Amino acid sequence: MVAMPDATVTGTTVLGKNSDRPVFDCQPLVQTSRRRHKPDSSLQLEYRTIPQVSQTYATVGSSPYWCWGYEEGFNEFGVAIGNEAIFTKTFADAVKSSQAGKPPELGLLGMDLLRLGLERGKTAREALDVITGLVQQYGQWGSGVPGLDHETGGYDNSYIIADSKEAWVLETVGTRWVARRITRGVATISNQPSIRTRWDLASPDLVDHAIEKGWWPKAKRNDFDFARAYIDFKTPLQLSQLRVQRSRQLLGQKENREISPRWVMRVLRDHYEDTFLKGPNFNAALPDFLTLCMHSSPANFTWGNTASSAVFILPKGSEGIPRMWWTPVTPCTGLYLPIHVTNSRLPEPLTTAGRRGKTITPPPQAKPDAFSRKSYWWLFRDLLDRIKGDETGTEFASRQPMARATFDRLEHKWLAASAKVDQEAIRQKTSEPLDRFTHDCFDEAFDAIKRLRKSMDS
Template structure:
């Protein structure tokens, strides 16, 4: 019987001190269909008039005064990016995660958030706070797949020359963990507690009975889809991919671009 490769949608970052070239490396696979092509799209640095708006995939929101030049991998039917880079060296990769939230038909997509984060930031920390603020204000929703109605929340690695952050979300709630040396994400929630997040991320979950008793708050355990425990929930079969990428990226030595490409192919 022929063996078919599993789709791989995984994002990895290694900070500059742990790479051979001394430069931060962000790498990502996208598991979209081969028929859902992703041409590289560019947008120049722009200054916008007062009162301008930007039309994302399903929402039109106020535009900021100035947006950075960006380049990104853009599924042909979407406004936003799967991954991208801006003129200031901020890079973002996006993953689908399924959570307990039932998403509406209109909201921001993870791809919208990647592009908005890149266009509106000069550092990874700034992009992280921008994406979190947009999630809180506008929420997530709408189909993110071309041929079927498939709605999901976003997980992100956001990096620049010196810093990187993992941001995970559910509906209008979000949480952030700062990356120490390297990090990997896939199609599942991983953060237990974070250094930054929405103000009511814990109270929202407790009000819905997603946290057990008086136990300490664990974002992944509380928000993961159909989950009383984060290790029991893996609806997008990400656990094995995540473990494998973590193993490979943590091996001794400083990572190279060639090695990162090999990890993506593994």
């Protein structure tokens, strides 16, 4: 979801993202610096080796333990991107071809495309051009879920790509794509194509291809509806429609310059508590429908947990410092920590995976990660398990408020302090105040987690 400057309290672009992944899919942070690369150098990804460009930009992103790419991230120029899986007729056709013994050539994962856009784009539009060029060249066939084959774990991708001036909703279908520019108000996406009859940029043969495949009548060419033509109606929309409408509703409540970073955090923590549903029947950690903050279910109808959550603040030029507020695992039991691309270094536990370590492994070959006390992500996964008490969340109703009382106090303090930190960093023209801010907040967070784990043990 994204709110443009005219809709926010801060007068900045604010982008929010929840990453829903398997319960073991650890997501440490990855930090890269600006780099020059030798001519003819290459980049090895999970399925393909592609040419490297002459220069890549500094980035920070939330990266699954087996993956080169990011679920969400931002770069030194204040470009931020989040992506979602979408299920399309194009992907369904690829599955049929694979089942017939003629699979498409393996392509690039959406997470890799996201990071490539950040490393190679100074603006949202440049990042869009990077991603669409690579989609057209390589496609995106291949599993994006550890332990699953390509037919089961694959998907197409949609993105929100934002900077301080504009945002783009980009939706990709195989080697084709369509994009809509956002300059005012808000926009949200979930796990379904959302662009209908109006867009700003697209693959030149997007409409012709749908007509040739019989997905859209030639006689209605001038009324072409991208989502209607390309969506796979055999994939239930209950995965996505409820969630995208809920995020639109909540952002719409504050759209008149009232959307704050804290409000976006509240949206990302939502389980429909203040609707006629009053949240899940027993507790949020025992879902009976899909929520923005996702939890695993004994019935296995969700993808797992929200594995990370981020809120990006993207100010104009010298008016502030681009910042990612990031938490591992479910945001309703999480604590958003301030992260900056310009941090000289991040605390080591933030960049540490579990026992499998951080690798680049084709997902079908990736084994589940496991707990390590050296990993910040796994400490929060362990905390979630302790808050729940058991698989059905027997203790969630009593323990989750304990965690929220501790974490809300810290978040409120850190959000209030962030503007002064920005001013100090801009005045001093150094990242030292940002380093100190991130490390001090991390230390407080680490102590809070230890206290909560100890109190729940007793």
